[in-house]
Amino acid sequence: MKKALIQPTVLGLSLCLVALILLAGFWPSSGSELSLLDKNLPPSLNHLFGTDWLGRDLFSRSLKALLASFYTGGLAVALSCSIALLLAMFAQVNRAACWCVDLLVDVFMSLPHLLLLILLALVFGGAEHGLIMAIALSHWPRLTRLLRFEMQAIASAPYFQLAKQFGQSPLAAIRRHMLPHVIPQWLVGGMLLLPHALTHMAALTFLGFGLDPVNPSMGALLSQASQYLLTGHWWLALCPGGLLLICLLILSYIANALITALRRGPQTHISGGEFA
Amino acid sequence: MLKVNELSIQSKEMSLLSPLSFELTAGQLTGVIGASGSGKSLLAQALLGSVPRGFTLSGEVSLPQEQRVALSAQSASVLDPLRTVISQLMRRVSPGGENRASQLQKVNISRKIAACYPHQLSGGMAKKALLAQATWQQTDFVVADEPCCGLDTSSATELYEYLARLASEERRGILVISHNLKHLLTVADDILVLKEGRLVEKTTPDKILKGLCAPYTYALWQAIPGNWGRTDAAVA
Amino acid sequence: MPVSSPFSMKPPSLVTAGLRLALQLVLVILLAYLLLAWSPLDPINSYLNGNLFGISVEQKAALISSLGLDQSVAQRMWHWVCELAQGNLGFSPLYQQSVFDIIKERLPISLLLIGLSWLFSLIFGYGLGLLAGLYQGRWLDKFIRNCAWLVACIPSFWLGMLLISLFSVALSLTPVCCAAPLGMQFSEQSLLSMAYHLLLPVLTLALVHMAPIVLHTREKVIDVLDSDFVEYSRLHGDSNTSVVGYHVIKNSLLPAVVLHFASFAELFGGSILAETVFNFPGLGATLVKAGLANDTALLMGCTLISAVLVFLGNLAANGLSKSLLAGDTK
Numbered sequence: 001m002k003k004a005l006i007q008p009t010v011l012g013l014s015l016c017l018v019a020l021i022l023l024a025g026f027w028p029s030s031g032s033e034l035s036l037l038d039k040n041l042p043p044s045l046n047h048l049f050g051t052d053w054l055g056r057d058l059f060s061r062s063l064k065a066l067l068a069s070f071y072t073g074g075l076a077v078a079l080s081c082s083i084a085l086l087l088a089m090f091a092q093v094n095r096a097a098c099w100c101v102d103l104l105v106d107v108f109m110s111l112p113h114l115l116l117l118i119l120l121a122l123v124f125g126g127a128e129h130g131l132i133m134a135i136a137l138s139h140w141p142r143l144t145r146l147l148r149f150e151m152q153a154i155a156s157a158p159y160f161q162l163a164k165q166f167g168q169s170p171l172a173a174i175r176r177h178m179l180p181h182v183i184p185q186w187l188v189g190g191m192l193l194l195p196h197a198l199t200h201m202a203a204l205t206f207l208g209f210g211l212d213p214v215n216p217s218m219g220a221l222l223s224q225a226s227q228y229l230l231t232g233h234w235w236l237a238l239c240p241g242g243l244l245l246i247c248l249l250i251l252s253y254i255a256n257a258l259i260t261a262l263r264r265g266p267q268t269h270i271s272g273g274e275f276a
Numbered sequence: 277m278l279k280v281n282e283l284s285i286q287s288k289e290m291s292l293l294s295p296l297s298f299e300l301t302a303g304q305l306t307g308v309i310g311a312s313g314s315g316k317s318l319l320a321q322a323l324l325g326s327v328p329r330g331f332t333l334s335g336e337v338s339l340p341q342e343q344r345v346a347l348s349a350q351s352a353s354v355l356d357p358l359r360t361v362i363s364q365l366m367r368r369v370s371p372g373g374e375n376r377a378s379q380l381q382k383v384n385i386s387r388k389i390a391a392c393y394p395h396q397l398s399g400g401m402a403k404k405a406l407l408a409q410a411t412w413q414q415t416d417f418v419v420a421d422e423p424c425c426g427l428d429t430s431s432a433t434e435l436y437e438y439l440a441r442l443a444s445e446e447r448r449g450i451l452v453i454s455h456n457l458k459h460l461l462t463v464a465d466d467i468l469v470l471k472e473g474r475l476v477e478k479t480t481p482d483k484i485l486k487g488l489c490a491p492y493t494y495a496l497w498q499a500i501p502g503n504w505g506r507t508d509a510a511v512a
Numbered sequence: 513m514p515v516s517s518p519f520s521m522k523p524p525s526l527v528t529a530g531l532r533l534a535l536q537l538v539l540v541i542l543l544a545y546l547l548l549a550w551s552p553l554d555p556i557n558s559y560l561n562g563n564l565f566g567i568s569v570e571q572k573a574a575l576i577s578s579l580g581l582d583q584s585v586a587q588r589m590w591h592w593v594c595e596l597a598q599g600n601l602g603f604s605p606l607y608q609q610s611v612f613d614i615i616k617e618r619l620p621i622s623l624l625l626i627g628l629s630w631l632f633s634l635i636f637g638y639g640l641g642l643l644a645g646l647y648q649g650r651w652l653d654k655f656i657r658n659c660a661w662l663v664a665c666i667p668s669f670w671l672g673m674l675l676i677s678l679f680s681v682a683l684s685l686t687p688v689c690c691a692a693p694l695g696m697q698f699s700e701q702s703l704l705s706m707a708y709h710l711l712l713p714v715l716t717l718a719l720v721h722m723a724p725i726v727l728h729t730r731e732k733v734i735d736v737l738d739s740d741f742v743e744y745s746r747l748h749g750d751s752n753t754s755v756v757g758y759h760v761i762k763n764s765l766l767p768a769v770v771l772h773f774a775s776f777a778e779l780f781g782g783s784i785l786a787e788t789v790f791n792f793p794g795l796g797a798t799l800v801k802a803g804l805a806n807d808t809a810l811l812m813g814c815t816l817i818s819a820v821l822v823f824l825g826n827l828a829a830n831g832l833s834k835s836l837l838a839g840d841t842k
Binding site: 324325326344346347349351353354355356357358359367368413 | 739740741743744747748749750758759762763766
């Protein structure tokens with residue numbers, strides 16, 4: 001996996017992403033200054049993304065929104081990953097626990113994802129922390145399923161069963177033999193969760209759930225932009241969305257490269273044909 | 277006549293089949309014998325132009341115009357798992373051939389078996405279907421790759437006799453790959469001996485039984501259970 | 513679909529799978545009800561549309577008992593299930609109609625949208641995947657793969673907005689809004705007008721949900737082309753068209769259809785966004801409005817319907833994968 005990280009494209013893209021986040025963090029303007037004389041300007045050198053109907057610089061607002069998205073998204077994904085790992089490990093205890101966890105995963109996946117998010121957002125009060133909890137509590141099923149699959153394969157492997165027969169307690173066996181194999185998958189799975197989390201957060205705030213009145217969020221920006229579509233102010237939707245899309249693509253690419261590297265494993269030497 | 281001239285399978289690192297040359301005559305049954313891994317199956321597939329990935333085929337396989345070769349494969353993986361046996365066999369029938377029922381009867385496949393899917397076939401049935409897949413194409417030459425591997429002795433004998441009939445009655449050239457020298461000795465007109473990808477010699481059953489063959493070939497004959505400990509070449 | 517470990521004893525029969533799916537359906541509905549019951553939103557507040565001080569204390573007490581809010585959550589849930597069994601889904605304060613009527617009005621539109629998107633994403637997704645697999649390694653394959661990957665990352669609501677900007681505003685080729693011309697009901701318009709209004713939403717949904725099918729089909733087609741039976745066909749003189757028609761399509765189309773049935777849940781989620789962006793009066797948009805207005809009865813009704821839709825989709829996927837692929841080895 002380290003080899004995959006050192007690949008030039010992956011490294012380059014990661015650096016771009018980090019640079020973008022740093023830029024957003026250190027960007028001086030918060031984009032909330034009104035300037036009614038400059039309202040509704042299309043993109044130009046002065047205003048890279050143009051201005052909105054209140055004259056606010058869209059580029060600054062987008063950067064700040066992106067930063068907020070990464071912050072909440074990152075937090076939510078970290079929480080989700082922890083839940084997934086704990087549940088997957090719990091499922092290894094005995095068959096009943098395994099059955100329960102499987103059922104829980106399937107139940108959570110029986111609803112459309114966005115609907116589940118809406119319900120969870122409502123449960124937690126609909127504000128920003130509600131957003132984090134909603135994302136965290138709805139993204140763990142897929143990762144849990146993946147981890148369960150991996151862990152089950154390892155649990156059936158001879159070396160693991162031997163370890164248990166040698167008298168190691170189940171917890172120690174899991175810690176020493178299972179986790180090292182599962183952690184890389186877990187990390188990469190978490191990385192892949194991040195673009196999904198960002199998209200879903202944008203979708204939720206676009207619909208109007210989980211809005212924070214103070215900080216702009218991507219979804220809120222796009223939701224406001226949708227009201228101005230018909231007046232031909234295309235940059236209000238295109239530019240922030242485009243910025244988000246670029247981040248999603250970078251994250252997706254890196255995660256996929258890591259997954260491919262993990263799947264390929266150690267290179268084998270000879271490959272005979274099927275007919276041989 | 278099917279002429280093979282300096283046929284070999286090579287890659288940069290290794291050679292699977294060293295250049296070999298031989299001829300197949302219509303109306304004759306030629307056997308290919310050798311230990312496991314000697315390249316027998318590779319030869320069978322190379323005759324149709326198939327090599328493992330990463331290897332190149334050099335040399336030449338020449339046929340008179342209008343004549344074709346068909347392969348009776350070794351494993352049932354050449355059958356599409358989602359189609360019935362009869363559906364796939366019908367794809368191989370050349371127009372104007374005999375009707376379905378008599379063809380099935382010839383290879384001893386019942387209609388019920390023909391309606392099965394490949395994964396439902398027993399080992400023996402699968403071998404018969406694979407052979408039918410090749411013979412129904414009415415080609416002038418048939419290469420049979422281990423047609424009796426896994427069959428019981430009586431079914432194997434029956435199948436070898438069928439192959440012998442194909443050669444003598446229908447005037448087709450049959451090449452049979454086998455690791456079972458005992459059966460080949462009873463039906464083959466010629467025998468090619470392969471060892472580690474090289475052609476050791478081309479001989480006849482008669483010569484083998486008389487001991488007038490290469491030492492390796494003789495050792496293969498001696499390895500047949502029943503011939504153990506024998507040093508003379510009397511008929512088993 | 514249920515988790516299947518690589519080492520399970522035997523694959524579950526259709527009946528077992530169906531029962532398990534039904535169990536999931538029941539549990540998820542109960543879960544949804546509990547979530548809504550635990551939400552900190554004040555139902556009285558939403559019932560009165562914020563006009564809390566407009567009623568007296570006695571009227572409020574009467575309202576509480578009529579809404580059943582003085583009972584425990586378990587009692588309320590039991591009451592709701594009983595009402596459900598009689599076909600009564602409750603009353604929506606937001607629309608001042610019975611929930612059943614609202615759903616009856618709006619479900620067909622959503623089903624039409626989802627159904628058409630499902631169909632088109634299957635047809636075009638399979639077609640593109642087939643092409644990509646057949647031309648593996650060439651520029652067409654790379655182009656299709658990269659497009660699929662790109663489109664899979666695009667948020668569907670943003671794509672919808674872009675398409676509106678391009679086709680409706682800039683090019684004036686499609687309507688700017690809604691499911692029907694202004695003032696008309698959806699069912700009143702001509703078929704042509706219906707298609708005209710459905711064009712962009714269906715395009716948006718189909719595009720975004722095409723990617724998994726494209727990539728999955730491509731993998732399957734490559735696998736089939738690599739298989740021993742295709743090599744045998746080729747060695748014995750079968751033309752490419754013959755190989756594709758006889759072997760490739762059957763081995764790759766069925767898995768694609770089965771996979772796509774299981775993506776009903778995603779499509780429903782996508783339709784929530786599409787209906788909001790394109791202002792369609794479907795179930796998804798209603799769901800959002802109910803959520804924002806804290807109309808729990810309506811929200812619960814919509815949740816019920818979508819859970820049933822997902823259940824049906826998964827059931828179909830399970831059933832198909834067991835019956836149509838009967839010829840395949842397990």
